[in-house]
Amino acid sequence: MDTCAPTSTRRLLGIDWGTSNRRAYLVDAAGTRLAERADDQGMLAARPDFAGSFARLLAAMDVDADVPVVASGMVGSAQGWRDIPYLDIGVPLEALPDCLVCIDDPRAGRPCLIVPGYAQRGAHVDVMRGEETQLLGAVALGRRDGWFVLPGTHSKWVLVEDGIMRRIATFMTGELFATLSAHGTLAPLMTGDDDDAAFVAGLDEARLGAPLSNALFGVRARVVTGAMPAAQARSFVSGLLVGAEFVAAGRAAPLTCIGSPALQARYARAAGHFGVTLAGLDPDRVYCAALARFLDRIPS
Amino acid sequence: MDTCAPTSTRRLLGIDWGTSNRRAYLVDAAGTRLAERADDQGMLAARPDFAGSFARLLAAMDVDADVPVVASGMVGSAQGWRDIPYLDIGVPLEALPDCLVCIDDPRAGRPCLIVPGYAQRGAHVDVMRGEETQLLGAVALGRRDGWFVLPGTHSKWVLVEDGIMRRIATFMTGELFATLSAHGTLAPLMTGDDDDAAFVAGLDEARLGAPLSNALFGVRARVVTGAMPAAQARSFVSGLLVGAEFVAAGRAAPLTCIGSPALQARYARAAGHFGVTLAGLDPDRVYCAALARFLDRIPS
Structure with a gap:
């Protein structure tokens, strides 16, 4: 057994697991895409058996057993694999990697780390699941301030100041x-x-x-x-x-x-x-x- | 043959003929309800054969042959029995009785007078078909001024001044x-x-x-x-x-x-x-x- 970290752990599989669709990306430490796969096994289709659906995706992509997996999006909602509590909007985006929740279901074959969503409480209640990961990426690319719009089924407008979300409007x-x-x-x-x-x-x-x-x-x-x-x-x-x-x-x-x-x-x-x-x-x-x-x- | 107007002509059958439902009222000259009938033969159901649907309603209500019939609502739209042009919003509600359009289709058994709807053109385009008849009734009851709201599938807000509609918002x-x-x-x-x-x-x-x-x-x-x-x-x-x-x-x-x-x-x-x-x-x-x-x- 090699005492150095095996090269394969320097890869990560990310799953953007939304309501209707799912997209998986295998990346290296620099965020370079090594492989990608998209299917229609979103939360609604996968709901009867998230662990099985997860295992089939990994088998289809032939991902080494020691590659960690992180999933974001509706997979972490009340209708998802597990209901992961929302983070408060005050938690900096760059703290997200410290907030992953591990699902260790034997039927899945390996653990899955889930990215929590964010909630804005008070007068303008709003929530997000999935977009926080993209916003962390924007911050990682140096966009730490300004308004972001993430158009789609539920279009998000987000004000970010120094890497912290100040306002969410969906x-x-x-x-x-x-x-x-x-x-x-x-x-x-x-x-x-x-x-x-x-x-x-x-x-x-x-x-x-x-x-x-x-x-x-x-x-x-x-x-x-x-x-x-x-x-x-x-x-x-x-x-x-x-x-x-x-x-x-x-x-x-x-x-x-x-x-x-x-x-x-x-x-x-x-x-x-x-x-x-x-x-x-x-x-x-x-x-x-x-x-x-x-x-x-x-x-x- | 009696040279005086027969008493039966002093009755009128009104049909409030909407998209999904239809309601008919037989009234006398004072507007007193003598008979009433409601069914689901609205515009959508009656569309294949408006004349036949009209004839069946009159037969079911056993209305004398010389009683005139007036219909309002979506029956007068492009998807209705005949597309009756909209009146301009400036036409006083009390002029409606002079604006009825006669459909004389032999398959209907008798003529049907259709009440035209209204259109507001310009910056705030809006339309109504059916509500104008209710607003004429309100004017007839002495409500010649003020705001009216007619809630429903398409809720209408109408500003009336001295019996003339000044603003329609649906x-x-x-x-x-x-x-x-x-x-x-x-x-x-x-x-x-x-x-x-x-x-x-x-x-x-x-x-x-x-x-x-x-x-x-x-x-x-x-x-x-x-x-x-x-x-x-x-x-x-x-x-x-x-x-x-x-x-x-x-x-x-x-x-x-x-x-x-x-x-x-x-x-x-x-x-x-x-x-x-x-x-x-x-x-x-x-x-x-x-x-x-x-x-x-x-x-x-």
Whole structure:
């Protein structure tokens, strides 16, 4: 037995384990991606047997037995593998590697370290699970201050000061967009292609500040009175929902977007319209940078 | 043949023909209800054969052949029996009886007069079909001025000055409540009974003015952090959505609610919380008062 730390422990497998999907990254100590795998075994699909689902992922990736595994996201929620208590928002992001919770289930074949989420309590209760890991990665890459937007099903706006989250605000933008596209009065109208003018018109409508329940009906009213072609409704609704985030955030600067290229482009368009400069960060890059921080603290 | 107007022409059948349901009222010249019938043959169900659906309703009610029939609501929309153009908001409500559009389809057995809806164009596009008839009834009962709220799937707030609508604002309150109860993140939480304290907490949250996409996520955040029992989520969401209407309307006074007793009670609770006095009007009573106005103008 080698008394030095085996090289394999200088690798780490990170699992971004969300509600519907799961993505695993094998990284080295520098956060370099060595392997990657994505599947649809998110929390909802894996729920009957998290330990088995975890073991199958590791087998499929053929990860050495002594490589530690860290999972973030909804896997640590009340509907997840285990309900990991939220950290208070005052806990610095760089303290996350000291807060991992170990699940040691024999059916899993090896332990899994779970990253806790954060909760903001008081007047504006809010929560996150998963985004804290990306934000740790941003901090690791030197972005210790400013506003971050992480668009998605539940779009997060986060103010970070010296590596500590000061404010979390979550918007159900993606979820409402999907729900309105599938159900109710607007669904039959929301079939058009991306339309920049309609997206901007939605941003402008958001700026007027009417409640979404009123502004959304206005989409139908515009279409039935001929004031807007039905083909523009989908992009207009997107503009309304994204615009509401920018209006609520005020002049958030500097603003960094952690999201896919398509979402970054959409948020950059909105930011420009609201007079805010938006910098982009690749979500895989920040995630791997966070994994390197975790690996740093895991004893070999 | 009697040269005097036969007594039967001094009756009128009104059909409040909405999207999902339909309600018919036989009234005399004073607006007294002589018969009534409700069914689920709203626009969506009747769409394959409006004329046949109309004929079956009249046969079921055994209405004399010379009784005129007036229908209001979504029956006059693009998805209805015929797409009747909207009146401009500047047309006085009392001019409605002069604006009826006659559908004379042989398969219907007799003509049907359709009440046109109204459109507000310009910066705040909005539309109504059906509520204009209730508002005409309110005017006929002497309520010529003030704010009216007609809660429902698409809750209408209408400012009336001397019998003319000056402002229409529609809120998708009922539709969003139903959609959120059935789909997505909040649906599993929205199962509790009516809870006054939670409804009021939702009203207070609405007053803070955050976008609904943010405030709705806050419901989930409260529940998962233990700041609110899940059983309160349903009433809290109701308070958020109803509260958004009151916040947008500002201090709308005098305010009259045309709605069912249950909805009037809910809106009265919200009005009281926002320091507004709300008077109630029975929707059947205003509808029949409007029918008497129509009958007044139909030549015998």
